[in-house]
Amino acid sequence: MAGKVRVGVIGATGMVGQNYVRLLSNHPWFELTYVAASPRSAGKRYMEAVAGRWVLDEEVPAAVADLTVGDAGDVDAARRQCDLVFSAVEMDKEAVRELEERYAAQGLAVVSNNSAHRWTEDVPVLIPEVNPHHTEIIPFQRQNRGWDRGLIVVKPNCSLQSYLPPVYALLRAGYEVESMVVVTMQAVSGAGYPGPASIDMIDNIIPYIPGEEEKSEQEPRKILGFIQNGRIVPDHSIHISAHCNRVPALDGHLACVSLKFRSRKPALDEIVRIWRTFRAEPQELGLPFAPQPVLIYRDEPDRPQTRRDRDAGRGMAITIGRLRECPVLDVRFVALSHNTVRGAAGGAILSAELLKAKGYI
């Protein structure tokens, strides 16, 4: 245990919070020493606080069951018990923004699932394999805000994590992308708990997820942006059309993607080669949650499938398939990631590992 970073989860009783608790169990670098939630849960044992609300198929880890739940609003309590918090609070954006800043001001590293700070200019939206260098904004962030050791990083919307890493691999290999048409088929767990009613999902598809398309179209621009004068400047050169559907699957966001390159266009086998050999900083650094490989390209004509491929790389890999020419844009493919692991708690833990490896915590 010696040398482990003490971490906390705020908003620990909700579905995302539960996933943090599950995934942090036996983490080699982090020890979960603190959980916090609303005042209603504060003071209870974690096991009691989630009684009747634990939605995961796995059991509550024994080491966490007996932790006393703190009040998420009590930053001092958190500071005494941990050095980093994963934020999974569910409040209105303004309140989240303010709360996360209070944690950071008290010297805590905040890694957030919430969308509140995604468009804050000095807060990086991290996919550790795509923009690990955006952590370089942290010194500016601290300077701007007068924070000593505190910091805030956030993770992006879950659905784009199925297709942005494969697209980024092509960008990094020198193939500029001009535009993308993406249609997603997203699992019900993406909506949290309870999420969609079964009466709406049995024998049905809902072609709409409020707010999801805007996020899917805008956030990639910030993730692919660059740091200039202490802020992250979005890259507006890429045009994305996202259509997001809710489908009756538990976990896993599947995306059908058509891509147009700006000038040079790679051959199909070159694209597969790029994907299969793609490694990024998390892999180089050997981060515990970094999947090896990140991108799995499957040759079978009917893969990736939501249920069969979502757990690849313990839910952290992205599985791709069906690469072929597109009669309208240039190429097209299918990609899948696990929305509650890679797209939420797992991705945030990987970001925290990156911060640790790079010395920010």
Next chain:
Amino acid sequence: MAGKVRVGVIGATGMVGQNYVRLLSNHPWFELTYVAASPRSAGKRYMEAVAGRWVLDEEVPAAVADLTVGDAGDVDAARRQCDLVFSAVEMDKEAVRELEERYAAQGLAVVSNNSAHRWTEDVPVLIPEVNPHHTEIIPFQRQNRGWDRGLIVVKPNCSLQSYLPPVYALLRAGYEVESMVVVTMQAVSGAGYPGPASIDMIDNIIPYIPGEEEKSEQEPRKILGFIQNGRIVPDHSIHISAHCNRVPALDGHLACVSLKFRSRKPALDEIVRIWRTFRAEPQELGLPFAPQPVLIYRDEPDRPQTRRDRDAGRGMAITIGRLRECPVLDVRFVALSHNTVRGAAGGAILSAELLKAKGYI
């Protein structure tokens, strides 16, 4: 009953055949007088032939239950008992092609669900609201083949019927379409019975349907083509990229469509106006299966939904929603049709009605 056209269904025991039997019940113009299937079923009462194989939720219509099943290969028997046959046989393409031609040569009108004749140059692929004028190829067809009263018309692939009618409405209004990216989410009944195993569809999406994308990309070109020198010349000016997925819904093919216009681009409200006022020859002629309206545009942000909208217009209407600008092409929308009604037996019955109304039978 006087004056009703006597019709038959060949391949009457399969799932598509069952749908014909169901939909022809109490038809005002057609009387189902003949059913045929493989030699194994021939000679049995229809009720016995489908015992344990009837997959529809509705019961076998009483009027058909006692019909004696004929042998689909016995064209003479069919000729004695009906004037038009709906072909739902399941054999290899070459055999289907030959069989359907034998029926036509014997003076029967053949309206087929099978794909065998879709690329025969003098056989029209009909969506009655889109290309009713393609029936004008019939005189050439008869002349080419030395048929007297016989004829063959076919219906296209089911999935394109969700999006081609709305696109055609725009074409007819003078807005040329250059390209389309379409992603479909198709119900399991589209694969016939038994179709996908439940073990493959529970908590899963399969991003592949063999042969479906090719049909979806090519058949619209023939449907939008023109007659020249006794053959139908495809329109190659429209480029379609289709990605077809199998989803866990019973009936209804949903499509997410992005469109690019060639030159003039209609405003969004103009498009809605075009759709809402669209009427075509089946509506003008008052054909019994012609939905009024054909195209239903819904204003709610989360419609059409597969289960809730597939039965619109008794399964013959196409429901559209979510029209909006597309950041990559020009506009985008969602469209839905019922694959076993509009996309199969119902669409074929509407074609037969069109043939009757225009004097071809």
Next chain:
Amino acid sequence: MAGKVRVGVIGATGMVGQNYVRLLSNHPWFELTYVAASPRSAGKRYMEAVAGRWVLDEEVPAAVADLTVGDAGDVDAARRQCDLVFSAVEMDKEAVRELEERYAAQGLAVVSNNSAHRWTEDVPVLIPEVNPHHTEIIPFQRQNRGWDRGLIVVKPNCSLQSYLPPVYALLRAGYEVESMVVVTMQAVSGAGYPGPASIDMIDNIIPYIPGEEEKSEQEPRKILGFIQNGRIVPDHSIHISAHCNRVPALDGHLACVSLKFRSRKPALDEIVRIWRTFRAEPQELGLPFAPQPVLIYRDEPDRPQTRRDRDAGRGMAITIGRLRECPVLDVRFVALSHNTVRGAAGGAILSAELLKAKGYI
């Protein structure tokens, strides 16, 4: 329209209320002239009040869309606009009890879906084919409470309607039942909207429905009871063990039933004959919602199936199958009814028809 009874629905915006609105459309005896809901909805057009909350696959009937929603607490308003109300309010039991009594005191007939009055001694729990004679309690009810024309009748729990009518048919034929073991598999719509989360129902069975087993075991005793001294005395001679499960189906409650007779035991073919010839007062009176036949026995080994049989008799019939000897009790079978039609709004409408035919309204 002349002579139609003017009826209202209170709690008209909820899921059960929506079903009333749907089923009362074009009713030959009743005209829906009034809808009421919470003060929040009061004053709006019905169409507006249910915008975004209409969960049925069918559209809002045009005749109801423009009705102005009243306040369910305003009994005077109801009295001016209708003579009978269907109560589908969702409040705590005490409040429902008091509200329904206020309606009755004002001269309105109240037919309720709510469980609040099910154990009130002078209120009948009606299944019109089983205990139509329990309406004879109404004069006592009025006398006890000083009501002039008002009355209250209620419908029982939905799940028991799958198996009590078949069991009653045997009782009526003179075969006393000593005990029953019943295991139900109940559709999600039985829980109202939103009901079970899809995350709990995909690839899952939940072996528990709060409160359901108690109702299933106790309510039959009252339904099978007799009137004595102005109150309904339950029949405690029958012992029921009910195990209720929630399963991923939209509509339809399926029950596996094992029965033990007290003394005389009918042969299996005698039981089938009793079921197939069963007719009761609603059938004799030709009530509009009375299915003909009430009990459908199917010979196929794999019926009834939830989806394929729930709509039998327009959702008002009970479908039975698989009658066979039971190695532990005497006989066993499977039975199915449609929970939101026979088991809720449809059953209540049939009760109202019975009241009308018998002169109580």
Next chain:
Amino acid sequence: MAGKVRVGVIGATGMVGQNYVRLLSNHPWFELTYVAASPRSAGKRYMEAVAGRWVLDEEVPAAVADLTVGDAGDVDAARRQCDLVFSAVEMDKEAVRELEERYAAQGLAVVSNNSAHRWTEDVPVLIPEVNPHHTEIIPFQRQNRGWDRGLIVVKPNCSLQSYLPPVYALLRAGYEVESMVVVTMQAVSGAGYPGPASIDMIDNIIPYIPGEEEKSEQEPRKILGFIQNGRIVPDHSIHISAHCNRVPALDGHLACVSLKFRSRKPALDEIVRIWRTFRAEPQELGLPFAPQPVLIYRDEPDRPQTRRDRDAGRGMAITIGRLRECPVLDVRFVALSHNTVRGAAGGAILSAELLKAKGYI
């Protein structure tokens, strides 16, 4: 690897065979050295033989992918490469019986999933926690048939494994059971691949599984029987009524059970105590696949749930809940086991471990 028993799987390409391959990966006592299937697959690499037919969500284990598939009918080949075979062949019963006997005659231990030998008097039907002493029939079996080292043991029907171990625990504690009414809700994987069509399982329950009820009612009698004069004599003192339903879940057979005791009846808390402390020979021997505990009793009112509890004890434990009085028999409860692990390949591997530990192989 030294000292590991070399094992083979015959019928290795089917769904049960695939589960053996998956579960035997890295087994501490057994090394999978041989796979066999039909002549059509013989000679191929295993990876090729299952291409397009591998239905499990996990990948083919690397160590097996390159094994050359043998011909299941070639017993000599098996004998050269392994000492025990798991039989998962799918042929008619007579052929299976004959084939398994040929393997045994050649000195191989045969552990079979097939039902062919379940009623052979000198073949034990093993649930290792229930009747491990039935292995004592093996010397008689060998003697009867002139086998040297060969033997045949089989596993019972999958569905009874959800409820027989809990019932057995009560029997062993001295509480005789007179009768049981069991209603099962069984997952689709129990039918093998492809199994039920999705068109039959979406929004549906099928109240019938051919042959399943007979097996569920009869096999427990043999499992609970005793050895006399070299044969296993069934125990006819227990009466079982089983009603088996197919439900839309992937894995996991759930059973609702009502029990009647013959004379002494344990209190509810006594039953829970018996279950929670139940240990049997596999646990005493520390067999690798023996779950610790075998029986998990959960206090929550809504457990066990199919998806959430099927993987308990790595799919080898039985989860029980909802113990309560039964108004008709004595007590009732819910129990669940994983049908393709405990109920099939996993249970058979545990039987093989028992044979090894007891010196039969």
